[in-house]
Amino acid sequence: MRVCLVTADPGHPLLAAVTGLLTPEHRVETLDPGAAGPGPGLSSLADVYLLKARTPRALALAALLEEHGAPVLNSAAATARCQDRVAMAEVARAAGLPFAATRAVATVGELAAAGAPGGPLVLKSRFSRRGDLVARADSAVRLRELAADWAEEPVVVQDFTPNSGWDHKLWVVDGQLFAALRRSELAPDGRGPTLPLPSAELPAAWTAAALRVGEVFGLDVYGVDVLDAGGGAPLIVDINAFPGIRGQAGAPEALAALALRTAANGRTDARTDARTDARTSAPTDTRTNIPGERKVPQVSEK
Numbered sequence: 001m002r003v004c005l006v007t008a009d010p011g012h013p014l015l016a017a018v019t020g021l022l023t024p025e026h027r028v029e030t031l032d033p034g035a036a037g038p039g040p041g042l043s044s045l046a047d048v049y050l051l052k053a054r055t056p057r058a059l060a061l062a063a064l065l066e067e068h069g070a071p072v073l074n075s076a077a078a079t080a081r082c083q084d085r086v087a088m089a090e091v092a093r094a095a096g097l098p099f100a101a102t103r104a105v106a107t108v109g110e111l112a113a114a115g116a117p118g119g120p121l122v123l124k125s126r127f128s129r130r131g132d133l134v135a136r137a138d139s140a141v142r143l144r145e146l147a148a149d150w151a152e153e154p155v156v157v158q159d160f161t162p163n164s165g166w167d168h169k170l171w172v173v174d175g176q177l178f179a180a181l182r183r184s185e186l187a188p189d190g191r192g193p194t195l196p197l198p199s200a201e202l203p204a205a206w207t208a209a210a211l212r213v214g215e216v217f218g219l220d221v222y223g224v225d226v227l228d229a230g231g232g233a234p235l236i237v238d239i240n241a242f243p244g245i246r247g248q249a250g251a252p253e254a255l256a257a258l259a260l261r262t263a264a265n266g267r268t269d270a271r272t273d274a275r276t277d278a279r280t281s282a283p284t285d286t287r288t289n290i291p292g293e294r295k296v297p298q299v300s301e302k
Helices: 013-022 056-067 076-081 085-094 108-113 140-150 204-217 251-265 270-278
Strands: 002-006 027-031 048-051 103-105 121-125 134-137 155-159 166-173 176-183 194-196 221-228 234-241
Touching: 002 013, 002 056, 002 251, 013 027, 013 251, 048 056, 048 251, 056 076, 076 085, 076 234, 085 155, 085 204, 085 234, 103 108, 108 140, 108 155, 134 140, 166 204, 166 251, 176 204, 176 251, 204 221, 204 234
Parallel strands: 002 027, 002 048
Antiparallel strands: 103 155, 121 134, 121 155, 166 176, 166 221, 176 194, 221 234
16 A cells, blocks of 8 residues: 655654554655645555645645545545634534634734733634644733734634643544643643543543544544533533644554555545535635635644
């Protein structure tokens, strides 16, 4: 089988581990969407493409590959749904997922000009990318501080949910759940270590919500950030397509098996196709992300 990694960083620990599992029995190639020219590799398609990159150029490339019959994990449309946090929240809440109430604000500067917040707020860049804005603001002073560096940044706002200061990081690969605890970047001391969390110890409602995300968004490889909203109820605050999933025993094996099964099928898994077709309310036209038609900012891999 020929497996192609769509990424600028084939040395990423997850991808490197998958490559090690697949070779030498299978051929693993890399396609850097930032360096690829028009229609790269279309004369000789790989058996499956793993879409780790999430830049507009990568999404446009993935859509082109799909148009030529190549299976892509995750699909271009499913990946795009997780880039715009406004659309993400709308899709999730419409499906009944316990997603945090999320509202759009034009820019940080506009929010700061409005004065003091009514309560602690969490500000996030509207478009998910490496180095995006994620910050807590409790006062007008803090909003002005953020506006000094991020004045023109489109953002979404979520009410701050009191919590332990630890994020529950849940990852799913082909229906297999992995989990960890990571010190929140909103905690007073900032981001800290990642601690193991056996997925079997998660409440059933948390597991069900994480798996439901894949069904709703048409994702096979994804991450879900969850907070304890009180009484053990999960509150989803973010969703990521094809995250790093570092240090999770069994995750590379699950991804390698998914890649080979998808390649053998010659198309994306039928259940993914069905999930994708069911979400007509979600944005699916990845052609809006073709370079030169800048609808969202350039983003890099997480």
